[in-house]
Amino acid sequence: MSSSTPVTSLTVLRGVPVVSGVQYAPVIRPGRLPALDAPAHEVAEADRPAESARFTAAAAAVATRLRDRAAHATGAASEVLAATATLAQDRAWLGAAEKRITAGAPAVRAVTEAVEQFVDLFTQLGGLMAERVTDLRDIRDRVVAELSGLPEPGVPLPDVPSVLCAEDLAPADTAGLDPTLVVGLATTLGGPTSHTAIIARQLGIPCVVAVGGLDAVDADTLVLLDGTRGTVTVDPDPAQAAAAVAAAAQSAALARQWTGPGATADGHAVAILVNVQDGAAARAARQTPAEGVGLFRTELCFLNRDTEPTVDEQAQIYREVLDAFDGAKVVIRTLDAGSDKPLKFVGHPEEANPALGVRGIRIAAGNPGILERQLEAIAAAGGDWVMAPMIATAAEAESFATRARAYGLTPGVMIEVPAAALLADKILEHVEFLSIGTNDLAQYTMAADRMSAELAGLTDPWQPAVLALVATATRAGAAAGKPVGVCGEAAADPLLACVLVGLGVTSLSAAGAAVPGVGAQLAQVRLQQCRDAADAVLATATAEEARAAAAALLS
Ligand code: PEP
Ligand code: MG
Numbered sequence: 001m002s003s004s005t006p007v008t009s010l011t012v013l014r015g016v017p018v019v020s021g022v023q024y025a026p027v028i029r030p031g032r033l034p035a036l037d038a039p040a041h042e043v044a045e046a047d048r049p050a051e052s053a054r055f056t057a058a059a060a061a062v063a064t065r066l067r068d069r070a071a072h073a074t075g076a077a078s079e080v081l082a083a084t085a086t087l088a089q090d091r092a093w094l095g096a097a098e099k100r101i102t103a104g105a106p107a108v109r110a111v112t113e114a115v116e117q118f119v120d121l122f123t124q125l126g127g128l129m130a131e132r133v134t135d136l137r138d139i140r141d142r143v144v145a146e147l148s149g150l151p152e153p154g155v156p157l158p159d160v161p162s163v164l165c166a167e168d169l170a171p172a173d174t175a176g177l178d179p180t181l182v183v184g185l186a187t188t189l190g191g192p193t194s195h196t197a198i199i200a201r202q203l204g205i206p207c208v209v210a211v212g213g214l215d216a217v218d219a220d221t222l223v224l225l226d227g228t229r230g231t232v233t234v235d236p237d238p239a240q241a242a243a244a245v246a247a248a249a250q251s252a253a254l255a256r257q258w259t260g261p262g263a264t265a266d267g268h269a270v271a272i273l274v275n276v277q278d279g280a281a282a283r284a285a286r287q288t289p290a291e292g293v294g295l296f297r298t299e300l301c302f303l304n305r306d307t308e309p310t311v312d313e314q315a316q317i318y319r320e321v322l323d324a325f326d327g328a329k330v331v332i333r334t335l336d337a338g339s340d341k342p343l344k345f346v347g348h349p350e351e352a353n354p355a356l357g358v359r360g361i362r363i364a365a366g367n368p369g370i371l372e373r374q375l376e377a378i379a380a381a382g383g384d385w386v387m388a389p390m391i392a393t394a395a396e397a398e399s400f401a402t403r404a405r406a407y408g409l410t411p412g413v414m415i416e417v418p419a420a421a422l423l424a425d426k427i428l429e430h431v432e433f434l435s436i437g438t439n440d441l442a443q444y445t446m447a448a449d450r451m452s453a454e455l456a457g458l459t460d461p462w463q464p465a466v467l468a469l470v471a472t473a474t475r476a477g478a479a480a481g482k483p484v485g486v487c488g489e490a491a492a493d494p495l496l497a498c499v500l501v502g503l504g505v506t507s508l509s510a511a512g513a514a515v516p517g518v519g520a521q522l523a524q525v526r527l528q529q530c531r532d533a534a535d536a537v538l539a540t541a542t543a544e545e546a547r548a549a550a551a552a553l554l555s
Pocket of ligand 2: 389416437439440
């Protein structure tokens with residue numbers, strides 16, 4: 001093993017699932033650029049123009065090669081390669097390298113230092129910019145290899161179907177992958193929006209990102225990669241691994257055949273809905289059997305905006321989603337800004353614990369009129385169902401409901417804070433429906449940051465404490481005769497979705513890619529099986545026990 005972290009047979013490494021599917025195969029790792037000591041000497045003044053020309057030619061050669069590959073690829077892969085080629089010719093970092101060469105640095109050192117300067121900047125900016133750091137380092141390695149007369153670094157061509165494991169994958173490498181030879185992807189870094197994730201989705205390669213401990217798994221080790229659960233099992237029992245692959249293939253076949261609408265095998269109807277973030281996603285989601293939208297995350301439309309969009313602009317954007325689902329149920333969530341999704345125009349205060357700070361519905365107080373303008377836009381677009389994020393008290397729910405009704409909208413709230421789940425009955429006195437956000441509900445119930453790969457075991461939605469709070473909310477819904485849905489990631493796990501139905505959930509809303517799998521699994525089981533599984537799960541003490549109990553009753 002290449003690291004001091006002990007990774008032994010059967011170790012289960014956890015990450016963030018990106019593309020579902022299960023594969024059992026040996027590991028391959030991308031070739032790295034051999035460690036090159038950046039030369040310390042200065043280039044004589046007379047030789048600097050030549051050194052500069054050498055650098056310009058190397059950067060241009062790298063960009064040309066990437067553009068050629070873009071021309072031979074299609075879809076997202078082609079776009080990613082073209083974007084990397086553009087970055088290879090980006091004037092900002094080229095200029096920074098040139099400046100160093102003019103001052104006497106050899107080209108290899110100039111490239112390394114200039115790229116690191118921008119890596120620091122991107123890392124500080126965080127979010128999507130930080131995910132571009134891998135792209136920059138990839139360009140650095142390619143230009144340095146070119147300058148040093150070495151072959152381009154990248155993914156080796158495997159002899160047998162393999163799982164590609166890497167710290168992170170350069171977009172240019174991922175875009176050229178052959179899905180018949182690279183059957184799984186796992187990375188130590190990267191988020192669900194990284195280029196690795198985007199390409200993996202396009203190529204349909206099962207993928208897990210942000211896998212803790214992956215660096216210690218060497219090439220040729222056999223692993224079981226589960227892109228649905230987000231796990232990589234090192235050296236699993238071969239028979240169990242083969243069974244897991246076969247079961248996943250069978251589920252995938254069932255999912256492909258499922259056409260909706262959502263119901264158990266004995267006809268108990270459960271609306272299967274989809275989560276979207278803009279019109280394009282809604283139009284794509286319309287191709288799935290989803291009956292409507294259970295969560296439209298409006299804040300994601302405005303992450304790059306410096307100023308608040310006008311009511312008209314907002315209405316146009318919301319109308320795109322409503323039009324895509326033409327008359328079907330669409331639940332629009334008001335801005336859930338703050339924490340991991342800051343909006344520039346909201347003016348977030350500096351906070352020590354932003355996840356516990358001014359986010360969700362709490363931004364309305366410091367931004368007078370922002371909620372009203374959004375509600376006005378939703379009404380103007382022809383929306384009906386609207387819900388508020390991060391509700392903690394019945395008073396907040398009442399205030400939101402009054403404001404939403406003033407615009408003729410049907411108000412609901414998200415249940416993401418344990419306090420709201422515990423007092424769901426009081427909240428339901430004011431609103432027409434609840435939607436449980438299990439991502440935040442798990443975060444706040446377990447006091448564990450949902451972004452932390454290290455704490456993924458705690459934020460697992462199978463945690464019985466989280467499911468006990470779901471049960472409290474669904475009981476309140478049943479007593480009030482009002483719908484209670486789930487729109488967090490829990491609804492995307494087919495087995496857990498059945499448990500949620502057993503707990504009394506009336507709708508399930510998940511990412512488009514997860515919809516067929518959830519619908520197909522629900523269609524395999526009877527309502528009583530779901531209820532038995534729910535009872536069994538509530539009697540367990542750990543997420544592992546909960547999973548096992550449900551699997552035993554629902555398989
Ligand atoms: C949730 O918290 O489960 C949820 C659906 O909201 P978001 O993931 O956008 O915070
Ligand atoms: Mg949330």
